[in-house]
Amino acid sequence: MEKNEEDKRIPISQRPEWSDVTPIPQDDGPNPVVPIAYKDGFTETMDYFRAVYFADERSPRSLHLTAEAIHKNAGNYTVWHFRRLILEALNADLHEELDFVKQVASGNPKNYQICCTLWVNLVDRYCRHHRRWVAEKLGNEATSKELKFTKKILSHDAKNYHAWSHRQWVLQALGGWEDELDYCKQLLEEDVFNNSAWNQRYFVVTRSPILGGLEAMRESEVKYTVEAITANPENESPWRYLRGLYKDNTQSWVNDPQVLSVCLKVLIEKRNRDVVFALNTLLDLVCHGLKASQEFIDAVDALKTPDLDLSDSNLALPTTICLILGRIDPLRVNYWTWRKSKLPPSSNTLESGQVN
Numbered sequence: 001m002e003k004n005e006e007d008k009r010i011p012i013s014q015r016p017e018w019s020d021v022t023p024i025p026q027d028d029g030p031n032p033v034v035p036i037a038y039k040d041g042f043t044e045t046m047d048y049f050r051a052v053y054f055a056d057e058r059s060p061r062s063l064h065l066t067a068e069a070i071h072k073n074a075g076n077y078t079v080w081h082f083r084r085l086i087l088e089a090l091n092a093d094l095h096e097e098l099d100f101v102k103q104v105a106s107g108n109p110k111n112y113q114i115c116c117t118l119w120v121n122l123v124d125r126y127c128r129h130h131r132r133w134v135a136e137k138l139g140n141e142a143t144s145k146e147l148k149f150t151k152k153i154l155s156h157d158a159k160n161y162h163a164w165s166h167r168q169w170v171l172q173a174l175g176g177w178e179d180e181l182d183y184c185k186q187l188l189e190e191d192v193f194n195n196s197a198w199n200q201r202y203f204v205v206t207r208s209p210i211l212g213g214l215e216a217m218r219e220s221e222v223k224y225t226v227e228a229i230t231a232n233p234e235n236e237s238p239w240r241y242l243r244g245l246y247k248d249n250t251q252s253w254v255n256d257p258q259v260l261s262v263c264l265k266v267l268i269e270k271r272n273r274d275v276v277f278a279l280n281t282l283l284d285l286v287c288h289g290l291k292a293s294q295e296f297i298d299a300v301d302a303l304k305t306p307d308l309d310l311s312d313s314n315l316a317l318p319t320t321i322c323l324i325l326g327r328i329d330p331l332r333v334n335y336w337t338w339r340k341s342k343l344p345p346s347s348n349t350l351e352s353g354q355v356n
Helices: 003-008 040-054 060-072 077-090 094-106 117-156 161-174 177-190 195-207 213-231 236-244 250-255 257-269 272-287 294-301 317-328 330-341
Strands: none
Touching: 040 060, 040 077, 060 077, 060 094, 077 117, 094 117, 117 161, 161 195, 177 195, 195 213, 195 236, 213 236, 213 257, 236 272, 250 257, 257 272, 257 294, 272 294, 272 317, 294 317, 317 330
16 A cells, blocks of 8 residues: 555544454564564454454455455455455455455556565465456356457566466456457567467467367468478477477377478578578478488588588587587587587497488
8 A cells, every 4th residue: 555545544443333343463473573563454454353353243344454464465465365355255246356356456566686585476366366366256158358458468578477377367267269369379470589479379280179189280281381491490488389280199200301491491591590490490300210311411511611620521410410419509508518418329320210
C-alpha cells in the first residue's frame, strides 16, 4: 500500500462494522529475541485477520479484510487460502476476483533489480495459484480473458517464463487451442530468435488435441523450420526445433532429404559463423548412422584452414567436424574437444560416417 493511501486509511478499530471483533495479536512467545518491527497498520490488519480466521468467519467484511491484508503482504499464503474459502462461501463474482488478482500482480512487478528475487517469486507464485483457482472455477468463461492476460504480458516481455507457464496451463485446462499456432507464428515473425515462441510452437504441435499430433504436423513443420533456418542459419532455435520434430524417430531424421538439403545448403554458403549449427547437425547425423555424401565431405573440406591440426590425412568426418567447430566456435571449444573424445574409436578412421 502506497504511503498516501496509508495516511488516508481509517484504522480498523475505528470502523463501526468491526466494533464487535476483538483483535488477536501475534504470539511471539514470552521473550522474543528479535521481534519484527511491523508498521502499526500492518499489525492491526493482521490482528483482526487472525480474529476472523480463527472464528472461521466467511463474510463480506472478512473478504474485504483479506484484500487489505494481501495489499500489505501479498506473500501470505494463509490469507490467500482463507480468501478462497470466503469466495466459495459467498458465491462471489469470480470475474471481479480476476481483476483483483491482476491489480495485486501489477503492484508486485517482476523486477529483480528492485525486489528480492525470492520474495518476488513467492508473491508471483501465490498470485498465479490463486488466479488459476479462480479461472478453473469459471471454466470456459475465463479462457479468452486468461489468454489475453498472458498475451498482454508477453507483448512487453516475450520471454516471461511465468506468463508462458500460465498460458500453457490455460490451454490444457480450459482450451483455446484454435488460434495458438497462428499466435506463435506472429511472435516468430516479429522476432525469429524468440526461443520461447519456438518452445510454445512445439508445445502446441505436440499437445494440441485439434492438430493431430507430431506425426500429422511433421511435414508442414519441417518445411516451416527449413525456411527459418535458410533465412537465419546462425539462429540455434530452429535447428533445435527441427531435431525435436523427429523425437523418438531418429532414423527418419537421418534420412529426411529436407534435413540433409538445408544442412548442405548452409555449409556450402558458409557465411562466417553461420555454419556452426549446420556442422553440429551434420555431426549428430553422422553419429546416428548417416553415410555422408561426397558433397558433404567437400563442403567440410572447404572449411579447413592451415591452423587446424589435420596432419593425419585419414581423419574421419566426425573428427574433422569437431576440430573445425573448436576453431570457429571458440566459446565452446572445450565442449567440442569433449565431443571429439567421446567419438567411437572407428570415428578416427576414414571409413566412418563417409563415402569415398
